[in-house]
Amino acid sequence: MCQVDEDYGRDIRSADFLSISKQCVKCKVHTPAVLLRVGDPYCRGCFHEYFIHKFRAMLGKNRIIFPGERVYSFNFYYLNHSVVSVNSVYSICRSPGTLGCVGRPFIMLNGALIGRSLEDRHKTNTNIRVLFESTGFPFHIVPLEQVSAPSYFHKCIFLFTTVLLIVYCKLPTLVLTRPHMSGSNCASSYKVAVGKFDQNKSCAIQPSCQQKEPVDVSKVHTVQLQQLVTSVKTHTAREELLNMLRQHLLLHMARIEGYSKLMLGDNCTRLAVKLLSNISLGRGSQTALDTGFSDSRYGDVIAVRPMRDYSAKEIAYYNHLFNVPYVFISGLDSKDSIQRLTESFVTKLQTAFPSTVRTIYRSAYILHLLLCMPQSLMMLLCLCKLEAVELKTLLCYSCQLTIKDMVSGKGAVAGLVFFIGL
Amino acid sequence: MPVQCSSCAKNRAVLKRPKTGHSLCKECFFCAFEEEVHRTIVAAELFKPGERVGIAASGGKDSTVLAHVMKVLNERYSYGLELMLLSVDEGITGYRDDSLETVKRNQEQYELPLKIVSYEELYGWTMDAIVKQVGLKNNCTFCGVFRRQALDRGAIMLKVDKICTGHNADDVAETVLMNILRGDIARLRRCTAISTSSEGDEVVPRCKPLKYAYEKEIVLYAYFKKLDYFSTECIYSPNAYRGYARTFLKDLESIRPSAIMDVIHSGENLSVRDGVKMPVQGTCSRCGYISSQALCKACVLLEGLNRGLPKLGIGKHHRLHGKLLSQEPLTEKEEKKLKPPEF
Ligand SMILES: [Zn+2]
Numbered sequence: 134m135c136q137v138d139e140d141y142g143r144d145i146r147s148a149d150f151l152s153i154s155k156q157c158v159k160c161k162v163h164t165p166a167v168l169l170r171v172g173d174p175y176c177r178g179c180f181h182e183y184f185i186h187k188f189r190a191m192l193g194k195n196r197i198i199f200p201g202e203r204v205y206s207f208n209f210y211y212l213n214h215s216v217v218s219v220n221s222v223y224s225i226c227r228s229p230g231t232l233g234c235v236g237r238p239f240i241m242l243n244g245a246l247i248g249r250s251l252e253d254r255h256k257t258n259t260n261i262r263v264l265f266e267s268t269g270f271p272f273h274i275v276p277l278e279q280v281s282a283p284s285y286f287h288k289c290i291f292l293f294t295t296v297l298l299i300v301y302c303k304l305p306t307l308v309l310t311r312p313h314m315s316g317s318n319c320a321s322s323y324k325v326a327v328g329k330f331d332q333n334k335s336c337a338i339q340p341s342c343q344q345k346e347p348v349d350v351s352k353v354h355t356v357q358l359q360q361l362v363t364s365v366k367t368h369t370a371r372e373e374l375l376n377m378l379r380q381h382l383l384l385h386m387a388r389i390e391g392y393s394k395l396m397l398g399d400n401c402t403r404l405a406v407k408l409l410s411n412i413s414l415g416r417g418s419q420t421a422l423d424t425g426f427s428d429s430r431y432g433d434v435i436a437v438r439p440m441r442d443y444s445a446k447e448i449a450y451y452n453h454l455f456n457v458p459y460v461f462i463s464g465l466d467s468k469d470s471i472q473r474l475t476e477s478f479v480t481k482l483q484t485a486f487p488s489t490v491r492t493i494y495r496s497a498y499i500l501h502l503l504l505c506m507p508q509s510l511m512m513l514l515c516l517c518k519l520e521a522v523e524l525k526t527l528l529c530y531s532c533q534l535t536i537k538d539m540v541s542g543k544g545a546v547a548g549l550v551f552f553i554g555l
Numbered sequence: 556m557p558v559q560c561s562s563c564a565k566n567r568a569v570l571k572r573p574k575t576g577h578s579l580c581k582e583c584f585f586c587a588f589e590e591e592v593h594r595t596i597v598a599a600e601l602f603k604p605g606e607r608v609g610i611a612a613s614g615g616k617d618s619t620v621l622a623h624v625m626k627v628l629n630e631r632y633s634y635g636l637e638l639m640l641l642s643v644d645e646g647i648t649g650y651r652d653d654s655l656e657t658v659k660r661n662q663e664q665y666e667l668p669l670k671i672v673s674y675e676e677l678y679g680w681t682m683d684a685i686v687k688q689v690g691l692k693n694n695c696t697f698c699g700v701f702r703r704q705a706l707d708r709g710a711i712m713l714k715v716d717k718i719c720t721g722h723n724a725d726d727v728a729e730t731v732l733m734n735i736l737r738g739d740i741a742r743l744r745r746c747t748a749i750s751t752s753s754e755g756d757e758v759v760p761r762c763k764p765l766k767y768a769y770e771k772e773i774v775l776y777a778y779f780k781k782l783d784y785f786s787t788e789c790i791y792s793p794n795a796y797r798g799y800a801r802t803f804l805k806d807l808e809s810i811r812p813s814a815i816m817d818v819i820h821s822g823e824n825l826s827v828r829d830g831v832k833m834p835v836q837g838t839c840s841r842c843g844y845i846s847s848q849a850l851c852k853a854c855v856l857l858e859g860l861n862r863g864l865p866k867l868g869i870g871k872h873h874r875l876h877g878k879l880l881s882q883e884p885l886t887e888k889e890e891k892k893l894k895p896p897e898f
Pocket residue numbers: 157158159160161162163175176177178179180
């Protein structure tokens with residue numbers, strides 16, 4: 134299990150903790166069940182209230198999710214292992230006063246990439262389905278190979294090939310894109326939405342409970358995806374490539390399903406790791422977007438991170454205390470990647486200096502959010518804003534590193550070109 | 556089988572360049588290293604002809620290589636600079652006295668004028684004496700504040716236009732990581748900048764000609780040039796946090812050799828939100844040095860030392876500045892908080 138995130142179960146009700154605190158700091162009546170910080174013991178009920186209030190406050194403060202809005206949410210991918218749980222977000226979304234936004238959990242499976250057998254993957258799939266069906270939420274399971282569903286796959290592979298062609302054959306192809314234009318998202322339309330929502334409370338949009346079957350992916354696609362991934366020489370670049378594919382697929386799915394908001398489950402611990410690994414990968418300029426509350430670089434789809442103020446510890450406590458069910462999915466084994474190194478570095482430092490995560494996370498607050506100007510160009514690979522000097526190479530600094538790690542030479546590019554039939 | 560130099564294809568290669576992985580002979584490595592520093596200097600327009608430039612010299616490898624390369628390049632490319640060495644004597648027995656001997660030898664070897672300013676003459680305290688009073692916990696705060704000011708004062712005495720320091724790529728990358736770990740992004744820009752004008756808390760502009768040089772290459776350069784340098788870490792620097800950052804950077808580098816440059820690139824491209832307050836600069840009403848408070852940091856630290864209240868300069872005690880300025884005594888309660896820790 135991902136250590137940074139979940140290793141707090143044993144702290145709960147540990148002997149010395151109970152001896153320190155006799156009463157909940159909030160209601161001063163009940164026996165505490167969790168100790169968030171030293172001197173801050175909460176009882177079960179008060180913790181639940183605190184947890185939900187925090188979520189509501191985050192959404193209310195930022196006014197990005199409109200009342201009654203349908204939201205696509207993607208919560209679970211970790212570098213080493215994924216923990217899929219019916220996370221707090223969904224129960225919160227349904228609780229009174231959270232503006233009734235409707236989340237549709239979105240689960241991405243990448244079993245194919247780590248060479249797991251078909252039955253094995255089928256089993257995971259079933260487990261997840263059972264898990265989500267029990268909650269009554271509409272959900273959506275998509276295998277990562279969906280990246281290789283004909284139209285989408287081609288778009289993605291085309292992208293990579295174009296980049297490779299530019300790098301190795303110096304072809305002047307344009308790999309830049311412009312963000313899709315979005316409708317007005319200003320404060321006044323927020324007010325209108327609140328008003329509408331209040332009027333129609335009784336008939337708030339009820340999500341239909343049907344689950345979309347995962348698109349049948351052909352064996353060919355699986356093989357193609359595997360080949361693309363194995364063309365990457367280093368674990369660091371492989372993680373980068375996967376992250377980009379996930380990002381593209383998420384965005385693509387949100388668009389074809391007509392969602393304008395994408396909720397990401399990043400908590401503060403995860404964001405601290407993200408910030409530091411971005412720095413290590415040469416992605417400094419992108420860090421503000423990658424760690425901020427909202428990310429509007431795509432134009433028509435806005436990604437939000439409502440869980441960003443929660444520590445992994447708080448989430449683990451919540452999941453533990455309220456028996457939030459989960460399923461494990463093993464991920465890529467990438468021990469010697471920069472992303473994994475950063476993760477274990479933060480974990481280690483957090484143990485030695487308990488304020489580490491909060492401090493790094495505070496850094497993210499100071500970062501300036503580059504305004505998403507419709508005219509500005511985005512790099513198609515990682516969807517970042519290009520720094521001016523990089524326009525010549527058409528690749529952002531960090532993507533150049535990834536591409537360098539990707540192929541052994543022109544031969545591989547030729548192979549890829551042939552293979553896609555461009 | 557001996558490997559040939561990949562650059563001149565004549566001599567035998569003696570090393571593999573950490574930065575590029577090329578196998579090079581000694582001469583070609585020197586050339587590549589020096590040219591890179593030259594390009595850095597030219598690209599960032601670090602100097603103007605006719606300027607007097609003080610090289611901060613500690614006797615360590617970075618500043619020794621810096622002094623050597625600056626002299627070589629100044630002659631080779633006719634920068635027209637008047638170079639001199641500037642050293643700070645912190646008064647650390649067994650560390651600074653030995654390294655200063657090295658600097659004195661460097662002065663003769665490079666035929667450059669040398670100015671040494673000491674904590675004792677500037678502040679009346681040596682680091683040895685300070686550590687005796689404050690212990691090993693906060694001594695680096697004193698050292699850092701005093702050194703920055705001492706360099707400035709030495710530079711003013713020498714009438715130099717600029718100070719160049721031996722910070723290398725590893726140092727800069729480490730500083731980027733440290734600032735993030737400390738949540739101090741606002742200061743990041745200044746720490747990663749290759750040259751800083753005098754608007755910060757320093758009077759004389761500084762620059763880092765070795766900003767893009769890897770520490771490993773600096774060591775190789777000093778080794779093959781047989782430069783005379785002193786290699787011992789400061790005996791009073793137990794900064795655990797920096798140790799973590801350094802180890803992390805080394806681990807990153809072992810996974811991706813360009814990691815140091817990548818971290819620097821990130822640091823240079825972080826954009827800090829507007830409205831992060833930058834303090835307004837005035838002057839210290841006691842010593843006249845620039846300061847955003849009534850008393851500059853060095854003067855507060857000194858006052859603390861002289862009153863036997865070393866914690867005075869560590870936390871934020873701006874409220875007390877008035878009392879300090881008018882030489883008033885502090886209340887018993889105020890004093891209690893600022894007493895040195897019991898050993
Ligand atoms: Zn309570």
